[in-house]
Amino acid sequence: MTRSDVLVIVPAHNEEESLPATLEAIRRRAPGVDVLVVDDGSRDATVRVARERGVPVLSHPVNLGVGGALQSGFRYAVERGYAIGVQLDADGQHDPADLEALLAPVRSGECDVSIGSRYVTSTGYRAPLARRLGMMLFSGVVKMALGRRIADTTSGYRAYSRPVMEVCRHDFPKDFPDAPLLIALHRRGFRLQEVPVTMREREAGRSFYTLGKKLYYPYKNLLASLMALLRRPA
């Protein structure tokens, strides 16, 4: 078995329908990387689907949220000696063909976190209005904190260097790892960079974000962003 120094972490919550295609896409378009599925308390066959394809699965007995799933992935990556961890959604919206572009700046040491962005160049993606407003707001918050623009603060397609993962395995937002996380990482001195990627519509399964969370999201993220600015980086 060949071991890669890159681990692709796929958080999955009830993704039995889209997971096979996602794992297959990684295998075909990004051969040579290791994959870990973090099952976040799924009630369907997510775990079996992954195991059948020979992919190791970390399985939470209850749902912790996407941040909690990633945090488990980071711990796995650090414990098993990976140099870079990539967060890739199970629902098929992230194209593994972009993986090399995402990895390149982290590998070369140009940055510590690279963020796959729909907005760096025009890639034909158009989000619903409420989401666009939210993105503008948090993009503004992040710009104030970082002094420069991150167009896609909510992108779930990111690559993290090992030092970042060492921090994040202990301290990571449990539900929405978005703007507050970027601010906290910046405050710790990590360099962030956006990389243009294409994102597709969700193939199957439901989003992590339900209606209740949609209302709670702006409150939580504004407060957490403020706290990230107020806290002294440890």
Place this chain on the structure above:
Amino acid sequence: MFLSRAQVILAVAAVGLALFVLDLVRRRRLSEEYSFLWVVATAVVAVLGFSTPLLQALTRALGILYEGSTVFAFGLAFATAVLLYLSVKLSRLGQENHALTREMAFLRLELQELRDRVAGARPGEGA
């Protein structure tokens, strides 16, 4: 010394609640830690309810018009304290829960890996 009917009802209710809280502790349904704020709250309400001069003095000092309001104000203050205390505890419990859940996921994976290794070493056995 004159005690109003409302005062008596409130004070008796407070004593009753205190006894109930202590009984919960006796039956190990409530830990000593969580009983503390309840006992303090009920004691204060009971003392204010039974002692008219103290209640009147306190009411005047706080600029409240009606003695009953003073008792309710203290009751409400304690209830708020208990709720806030519980929210803090709940947050910590959530964090501990997360850590344990994660630990369990890692143990499960390591168990699976060991099983696979055993099955690989002895073909024909194991799942």
